[in-house]
Each structure stands twice: as structure tokens, then as C-alpha cells.
Amino acid sequence: MQRPPVGRLLLLQLAILLLVSGGCLIESPVSARSALFGGLAYYIPNSLFALRYFQHRGARQAGAVFAAMMAGEMFKLTLTAVLFAATLLLIRPISGPALFLGFGTMILSHMLTPLVFSRVAHR
DSSP: OOOOOHHHHHHHHHHHHHHHHHHHTTTOHHHHHHHHHHHHHHHHHHHHHHHHHTTOOSGGGHHHHHHHHHHHHHHHHHHHHHHHHHHHHHOSSOOHHHHHHHHHHHHHHHHHHHHHHHHHHTO
């Protein structure tokens, strides 16, 4: 089985976040920064999880894969909450709608970028 292109998926997601943040710059620098930090609150933990999870391969490492997945998921959720709370507490001024736009965009990109890669691979 071929390994998923994790690095390319993560780069595509980062590019999407930078485009959204750049688009928010049209409204204001505060909106752009808020969208960036909202997206990073999702992107950073998700990237760390993906890089850690996909370092294990093979049937002999099934236990290690499962353990890494469970620990990684708990770490990812905790770090996402910490980064989001830190953003809300430390970044001033902040645009709530732009913050959630960046965060929501990263959730959608997490779900959609594998579909893009699978369609490109089947061509």
C-alpha cells in the first residue's frame, strides 16, 4: 500500500489558510491576522498529529499505530483548545468572524484535500 502524501496535503492546507488570510486583508489587517491565528489553532495540532501518526507502517506495528493515534488525538484536541484560548486571550484586537472563518476553513480543508489528491492520482 502506498503511503499517503501527508507532507503535500499539509502544504496545500497551509496554502489555503494563507489565501484565506490574505483575502481577509481586503477587509482589514485585524481580520487577516485573526483568520491566520484561527486557522493555525487547527493547523498546528493537526499537522503534528498527522506527521506523528503516519511515521508508523506495517502490520507488525499495528499496536504502535493505534497507540500513536489515540495519544495523538488527545494531544491534538488539547493543543487546539489551548491555542484557541490563547488566541482569544492574547491577541488584541481580534475579529471573531475572521477567527472562526480561518478555523472553519481549516476543518473543511482537512476533509477536502484528500479528495483532491485522490482524484488527481486517479487521472
